[in-house]
Amino acid sequence: xxxxxxxDARAFEVLYRRHELRLWRFICRSxxxxxxxxxxxxxxxYSIVQAAPRxxxxxxxTTWAFTLAHNRLIDRHRASKSVRRLDAAIDNCEPSxxxxxxxxxxxxxxxxxxxxxxxxxxxxxxQLPSEQRAAFLLQAEGDLSVEExxxxxxVSFETAKSRLRYARARLKQLLQELV
Amino acid sequence: xxxxxxxxxxxxxxxxxxxxxxxxxxxxxxxxxxxxVLAQAKLGASRQRGAATYRRAGTWAASANxxxxxxxxxxxxxxxxxxxxxxxxxxxxxxxxDTARHATRVTDNARSFDVxxxxxxxxxxxxxxxxxxxxxxxxxxxSAAKQPVAPQASRILAAPNAERNPASTPVPASAxxxxxxxxxxxxxxxxxxxxxxxxxxxxxxxxxxxxxxxTIAQPxxxxxVRTVSSPWNDKVLLAVRSNYPELFAADAAAGVTRVTIVLxxxxxxxxxxxxxxxxxxxxxxxxxxxxMLKVNAEALSxxxxxxxxxxxxxxxxxLIVVFGVLR
Numbered sequence: 001x002x003x004x005x006x007x008d009a010r011a012f013e014v015l016y017r018r019h020e021l022r023l024w025r026f027i028c029r030s031x032x033x034x035x036x037x038x039x040x041x042x043x044x045x046y047s048i049v050q051a052a053p054r055x056x057x058x059x060x061x062t063t064w065a066f067t068l069a070h071n072r073l074i075d076r077h078r079a080s081k082s083v084r085r086l087d088a089a090i091d092n093c094e095p096s097x098x099x100x101x102x103x104x105x106x107x108x109x110x111x112x113x114x115x116x117x118x119x120x121x122x123x124x125x126x127q128l129p130s131e132q133r134a135a136f137l138l139q140a141e142g143d144l145s146v147e148e149x150x151x152x153x154x155v156s157f158e159t160a161k162s163r164l165r166y167a168r169a170r171l172k173q174l175l176q177e178l179v
Numbered sequence: 180x181x182x183x184x185x186x187x188x189x190x191x192x193x194x195x196x197x198x199x200x201x202x203x204x205x206x207x208x209x210x211x212x213x214x215x216v217l218a219q220a221k222l223g224a225s226r227q228r229g230a231a232t233y234r235r236a237g238t239w240a241a242s243a244n245x246x247x248x249x250x251x252x253x254x255x256x257x258x259x260x261x262x263x264x265x266x267x268x269x270x271x272x273x274x275x276x277d278t279a280r281h282a283t284r285v286t287d288n289a290r291s292f293d294v295x296x297x298x299x300x301x302x303x304x305x306x307x308x309x310x311x312x313x314x315x316x317x318x319x320x321x322s323a324a325k326q327p328v329a330p331q332a333s334r335i336l337a338a339p340n341a342e343r344n345p346a347s348t349p350v351p352a353s354a355x356x357x358x359x360x361x362x363x364x365x366x367x368x369x370x371x372x373x374x375x376x377x378x379x380x381x382x383x384x385x386x387x388x389x390x391x392x393x394t395i396a397q398p399x400x401x402x403x404v405r406t407v408s409s410p411w412n413d414k415v416l417l418a419v420r421s422n423y424p425e426l427f428a429a430d431a432a433a434g435v436t437r438v439t440i441v442l443x444x445x446x447x448x449x450x451x452x453x454x455x456x457x458x459x460x461x462x463x464x465x466x467x468x469x470x471m472l473k474v475n476a477e478a479l480s481x482x483x484x485x486x487x488x489x490x491x492x493x494x495x496x497x498l499i500v501v502f503g504v505l506r
Binding site for chain 2: 004005006007008009012013016020021024025028034037038041042045046049050052053110111114115117118121136139140141168171172
């Protein structure tokens, strides 16, 4: 990021490729709409581009990027009074069988099973309270620590830890119900 | 930049399972998002490179803030202003001196050319140094007064400026000269000088006087352009063409030529002078005539100026005609 702030566009491309997918999955599994996820992903990266000249490496880039993404999600949630669309979650943010079939290296049976499990997992995530879902996704996708989750979501360490614990417990319960 | 987290926490079974499923998830964001973001990033990078260059130029900024630099700049500006002022005054005073230098080039065309015999009083007036009372007393011959302006002259010599604005536009009083009465629109005028008879003599005189014309930028010239009075368009231009045919030749020298000419009230040439202007200051016709031909504004019934662009003058870039007509 510092190299990009000095005008190195190639450095930004490396950064983008490294974090694009994880950020997108975090957003997509939070909003359950692929088009909205694309839009928000673009917003997040635009924010990163604009903030580059003022960027100070006080935290990991990952933490900063996921914080921006989380804030975008909250803004969107407030703006749209988000109405959950569980059917859209399956349609939009989960891999189709055709997509899985394009993975040449993968065993089709394994891919199909994985897709089914992922659909169940995403459906369970959808049912989590947004704060708990955000905490879980920040940890699972962003690989953020509890401290970093607290920083990204603007809550205390204890609150973040508590949300994470509740999210896991609830998720396990939901998965048992769904499977 | 991407340093390890402060303290690694053990990944629980659920998170591991999530990551394992995500790893085989082929869902990807729209490629257009990547294109748009990377394009934006390239723009940002170029801006940041520019900003970095600006920051590196800090030493220049420091030297620009030195007091000695500003003093030198102020002194330079003052010197340039002084030179400009001196040059301006020089230009203002050079014109009368120029008149004396070119005095020999003033042609008394009324003597030189075989002008059609006018009335007795008119002949005197043509060669005399403008007796004002005589001008007022003598009018154009009755026969000539009824003749219309030669149509072929209009076709051959009509200036584009005059064509665009054929209406009579007097020289404004604010321009410096005294108010000059304009001829009435319906007033009749004597026939122009016969060109064939005059051209050979004019060519001899003019060739001796000819010199290469300096180049003056067209925008500067436009400052001095005024519209000629339409009733005199053809007469003035015909007289200029008769006196200075070389200006209209295809091989005429490029540049700017200014002809100052005073016609008698019957259209014959009283005095004229050709010059290559060295300045492009806005002219007042009456002042130019007074300076170059020593004919006072009070002696003129009308005056004006017309500019012919190159397409009308053959090889010349521009021909400026400053004309006056005696009362």
